[in-house]
Amino acid sequence: MRRTTACLLLATALACPPLAAQDPGKASPEQVAAMQAYQRAATPGPAHAGLAMTVGDYTVSIKSWSTPGAEPTVDTGTATRRMLLDGRVVAEELRASMGGQAFNGFGLTGFDNVSGKYWSTWNDSMGTGLTVAEGTCDAAARCTMQAHWNDPVTRQRTEARLAIRWESPSVEVFEMYAAGPDGKEMKMMEMTYTRK
Known part of the structure; x- marks a missing residue:
């Protein structure tokens, strides 16, 4: 590509x-x-300046759900965000554990001046595929994105809804919703980033 x-x-x-x-x-x-x-x-603009404000080091709390109503699995990690391409893209490196295994990930986030939408990509050590997302953010930095990846079990495209919000200048909450075992949308993951 x-x-x-x-x-x-x-x-x-x-x-x-x-x-x-x-x-x-x-x-x-x-x-x-x-x-x-x-x-x-x-040309980078206000949206890119907003992304630059997320640069820094974070501690991360990760909650995961496999079925609706179950108690979440809780894991922890750290993340570092930095700007690339002269202020156009944020790169995130995550080091954590998930279910007792090392969980490392790498993501890119940007804003496309042409489409007027935010985009992100994600790769991690629990697979070899790529997650791609696109969406919008409001003036309060609350973002909604639609994401997709290839499911390892069904080998079909899986879609999810991502919700991102800043609870304070130092705390970001990322949530992922996708179809559960009954086919209805459920919360699959919540990651809370706290700036160090």
Whole structure:
């Protein structure tokens, strides 16, 4: 996928040579519009500044449910968040335990200026697949995202609803809801991040 994206960007760059290298009077209106669109898409804005405020080190409390109404399994861990790509993307590294096993994960979160939506990806040591999510956040930093991944048992696409909220400048709560054994939505996981 990265190679395909790189090829598309290269093809676009070759089709629309940088305006700085051209006489402005020789650039077509289409070339000018294309370059301006790419510049708008690439420029970090207020949403990216908001993401940057999540950078730091955290302790993490993890609650997991396998069936509705059951007592959750509780685990702990730590997370570090840092900015990448000159303030465009947040990277998170999680080190924790889950069910007595090491649970390490890596995620990316960003805001797409083109779609106007937040996005995230997640990989962890409990699988080799990728979870992809997209959604929106309100002015109070409450976010709702739709996520999907490939289920190891059914080998089918599984969907979930993610809810993220900041209870204070130092505490973030992440919740994941998906279909339970009866097919109805249930809370599967809750992770509370507390800034160190």
